[in-house]
Amino acid sequence: MDLFCSAGGASAGYYRAGFDVVGVDIESQPNYMFAFHRADAVTFPLDGFDIVAGSPPCQGYSGMSNCRPGLAGEYPQLIDVMRERLQAWGGPWILENVAGSGLAEQDDLFGANGVLLCGTMFGRELYRHRLFETSFPVAAPSHPRHLKPASKAGHWKPGTVISVAGNCAPIRLAREVMDIAWMTREELSESIPPYYSEYLGLSFFAALKAGAAA
Numbered sequence: 001m002d003l004f005c006s007a008g009g010a011s012a013g014y015y016r017a018g019f020d021v022v023g024v025d026i027e028s029q030p031n032y033m034f035a036f037h038r039a040d041a042v043t044f045p046l047d048g049f050d051i052v053a054g055s056p057p058c059q060g061y062s063g064m065s066n067c068r069p070g071l072a073g074e075y076p077q078l079i080d081v082m083r084e085r086l087q088a089w090g091g092p093w094i095l096e097n098v099a100g101s102g103l104a105e106q107d108d109l110f111g112a113n114g115v116l117l118c119g120t121m122f123g124r125e126l127y128r129h130r131l132f133e134t135s136f137p138v139a140a141p142s143h144p145r146h147l148k149p150a151s152k153a154g155h156w157k158p159g160t161v162i163s164v165a166g167n168c169a170p171i172r173l174a175r176e177v178m179d180i181a182w183m184t185r186e187e188l189s190e191s192i193p194p195y196y197s198e199y200l201g202l203s204f205f206a207a208l209k210a211g212a213a214a
């Protein structure tokens with residue numbers, strides 16, 4: 001189950017890892033490619049699913065919101081609500097968001113599992129940090145240094161790393177570095193590259209095999 005699925009960047013990676021995927025989003029998602037329910041992820045029933053992933057809106061937490069005063073306040077902060085919901089549900093889970101959201105960024109002494117993923121960890125020219133808190137252990141890949149400058153969103157030039165945010169351009173390059181051929185600019189800028197969620201899905205299977213998954 002992929003809650004807050006949008007146009008399915010994360011879902012595509014879970015599918016590639018070997019899962020059958022069902023998505024839930026409060027908006028209709030014409031570009032979503034798996035079974036889909038238009039519904040509220042905070043209340044959608046989770047019975048019968050083997051694992052639940054969720055990526056609540058990040059605008060309430062994102063540093064980008066600092067550029068537009070008031071923007072953060074317009075978005076609900078759903079991380080704590082969803083963590084409590086998934087813990088109460090009792091199966092294995094993955095929650096994704098940005099720095100500042102309060103998600104664990106690494107394993108901690110209180111038993112949380114967290115990992116930060118970046119495109120560079122997968123050999124991609126993409127600086128996109130996302131935090132994943134999970135109910136099972138995930139190894140942190142090594143994080144290459146960001147040696148090239150990042151472009152400003154919408155103003156890529158050769159020799160810089162494209163920022164997939166806002167009105168990202170050129171869309172061909174944004175789609176290539178995200179490994180997502182089917183999304184609009186707006187969908188791309190909200191999305192998780194499928195290779196992140198594929199890595200998490202495969203980490204789940206490894207944890208299951210090792211007897212380390214909830």
Ligand SMILES: C[S@@+](CC[C@H](N)C(=O)[O-])C[C@H]1O[C@@H](n2cnc3c(N)ncnc32)[C@H](O)[C@@H]1O
Binds near residue numbers: 056191
């Ligand atoms: C950051 S995007 C998710 C991106 C997606 N994981 C991907 O990789 O493409 C957040 C999505 O949450 C949806 N959303 C916001 N509030 C919601 C709610 N209460 N229930 C379900 N979906 C919601 C938005 O419509 C948006 O599509």
